[in-house]
Amino acid sequence: MIAPALSTRIVMARAYTCPLGRVPSAPMKRLGLAALLLALSTAASASAQHVVEAGEADCSTPRRALLTFLANLQEGDAHPEQATRCFDWGAVRIADHDRQRQVAQRFKHVLDARGLYVQMDDIPDEEDPADTLRVVPFSNTLPQFYLVRKGSQWVISAETIRHVPAWYDETFAFDVDTYLEGAPSWLTERVFGVTWWQLMALLLLLAVAFFVRWVVTWVAVAQGSRLLTTIVKTLDRRLLDRAAKPIGTVVMVLLLIYAFPMLRFSVDVNRVIIFGLSVAAAVSAVVIVYRLVDVFADVMAKRADDTETKLDDQLVPLVRKSLKVVTVVLGVIFVLQNMEVDVASLIAGVSLGGLAFTLAARDTVANLFGSVSIFSDQPFQVGDWVVMQGVEGVVEEVGMRSTRVRTFYRSLVSIPNSKVADGVIDNYGARESRRTFLKLGVQYDTTPEQIEAFCDGIRAILANNPAVKKDGYHVYFTGFGDSALEIMLYFFFVVDSWADELRQRHLIFLEVLRLADALGVGFAFPTRTVHVTTRAKEKELPDPKRPDEEALGAAVLAFGPAGALARPAGPQISHGFYPGFDRPEGPHGGQGDDPDADQADSRE
Structure with a gap:
């Protein structure tokens, strides 16, 4: 040659x-x-690359020993006697040639069915390779298969021979050759490069696999719904359906991986199909975890709705995003491993790039740790009125990078979480009560008795209001102003929102107006007295209302708890037209016979 x-x-x-x-x-x-x-x-170079042809036997090097085994068992040009020459039969005490041929042929079937293609360039072609005691063609997938030197010959080891029966049983659930011996001859005829029995078996296998996928998906949805309904009352069925489909796909792919080798296709076909099925199974497994994150987040969101705190409502989306990122990263590594990629070398190769990326993304990392700090310390909750970093508004969302605040002029401001965690936060929403402080000015002609009764009456109004904190209100005559006698009101509301605070303040101020009218107390405003000399006849002004002490006391009691004049809920003139009110039925609700009401409703 x-x-x-x-x-x-x-x-x-x-x-x-x-x-x-x-x-x-x-x-x-x-x-x-x-x-x-x-x-x-x-x-x-050509002389160094010696090729073993079918019918030859050369065990002088590891590569030639493998070529002797594989080349002499090729379909259509098989030489089993030559294929068995490079085996260590003496170590396993197998002298029968028929038994030797059977072991060699079954070993070849195992390698072909599993898609194990020997890369001859990786096998040494020297008689005495340096620092080599054994040659392992598939160190990851089939480590028990190796060649050893015996005298001047390289042979397939005795341990390999001992494992062949177990490998054959694991690869083939039943012996196809036994069933084909009594089958009609037309089943072994070829069409498009494959036999009829292989084609028919492949179609049957695909039909069974898709049926199994449908059954597994249905069972996963049914059992998943039964399990999750014990945790939450309602569940988004679409999320469960999306998570169940890849479960059925994984089972289908595993069935194909198990059954496809029994169809006895060539090693090239098996190699491609098994590789594709392995990648499909890995991708489907990652998709299962990815979609189960949505199911888990949906369950946690419904559990969070039942809690009093609002921050956990925002924690659920953050956990969802974080788990999805982790799933994608680990999933890519898992898929690469199933593609037989050396992930460790890949990670080592991108370590410098990762370091540069980390330096460039230090602000993003700082914001991520800031979000962790916010959720651990909980300085505010979603919906709280806060002032931070010069921004005042209501917290709308806490994300992985920033916190979004809706200002009172309805703009949306995003503040980086690192600045939120390091800055000063004034949380108005965390107040246990809401203060009201104001000064009322009454006219200078108000008598001391009226002032005392007026202060007592206001305290009675505060005591009668259920939203006022009862251990901290003060009403006193505190000073003489330029144009009025000043009465201080200082009290706290125990309410949940700013709207409730405004509502209760409105009701109390209405009661104060009614009390002032009942006591004859007039509110002062800045005035200027001008003295004009005139010859006109002076007109006598009527004396102002001056109730006696008994009438003043009766008026104070009437505005207290269970008093006849007390209206802590305010006068019910109408339903108030507050945000979210239900339009009443009847002639004034746009549903009756009043044409003006109907026209007003149409204008709205």
Whole structure:
């Protein structure tokens, strides 16, 4: 085999010699010499790559021993006697040639069915490879398969021979050859490169696999619904359906991986199909976890709705996003491992790039830790009125990077979580009560008795209001103003929202107005007295209302708890037209016979 290659290269080299006896030029000499050296080196390389043909047996090197085994068991040109030459039969005491041929053929079926394609370039072709006691073709998938040196020969080890029966039983659930022996001959005829029985078995396998997928999906949805309804009352069925479909896909793919080797396709076909099915199973498993995150988040969101705190309502979306990021990262690594990619080397190769990325993304990392700090310390909740970083408004969302605040002029401000965690936060929403402080000015002609009764009456109004904190209200005559006698009101509301505070303040102020009218107390406003000399006849003004002490006391009691004049809920003139009110039925609700009401409703 060396001579033809060598002679061919020499002929090619001679093509560069000078014809017709002319002396070649220097460039032509150099070109011819280079061609000759290339031919000689190529010939030497060709001589080193010795190829074992079918019918030959050469166990002098690990590569030639494997070629002897594989080349002599090729379909259509098999030589089982030669294929068994490079096995260590003596160590396992198998002298029967039929038994040896059976073991060799079954071992070849196992390698083909599992799609294990031997890369001959990775197998040494030296008789005595340096620092090599054994050669393992598949160290990850089939480590018990290796070749050892025995004398001057390289042979497939005794341990490999001992494992062949177990490998065969694991790969093939039943012996296809046994069933084909009594089958009609047309089943073994070929069409499009495959036999009829392989084609029919493949179609049947696909039909069974898709049916199993449908059954598993249905069972997963039913059992998942039954389990989750014990945790929450209602559940988004669409999320469960989306999570159950990849579960059925995984089971279907595993069934195909288990059954496909029994169809006895070639090693090239099995290699591609099994690789694709393995990747599909890995991707489906990642999709299962990814979609189960949505199911878990939906359950946690409904549980959070039953709690008093609002921050956990915002924690659920953050946990959902974080778990999805982790799932995608780990899922990519898992899929790459199933694609037989050296993930450790890949990670080591991108370590420098990862360091640069980390430095560039330090602000993002700081914001992420800021969000963790916010959720651990809980300085505010979603819906709280806060002032932070010069922004005042209501907290709308806490994300992984920023906190969003809806200002009172309805704009949306995003503040980085790192600044929120490091800054000062004034949380109005965390107040246990809401203060009201104001000064009322009454006229200077108000008598001391009226002032005392007025203060007592206001305290009675506060005591009668259920939203007023009962251990901290003060009403006193505190000073003489430029144009009024000043009465201080200082009290606290125990309410949940600003709207409730405004409502209760409105009701109390109405009661104060009614009390002032009942006591004859007038509210002062800045005035200026001008003295004008005139000859007109002076007109006597009526004396202001001056109730006696008994009438003043009766008025104070009437505005206290259970008093006849007390209206802590305010006068019911109408339903108030507060936000979210239900329009009443009847002639004034736009539903009756009042045409004006109907026109007003149509204008709205």
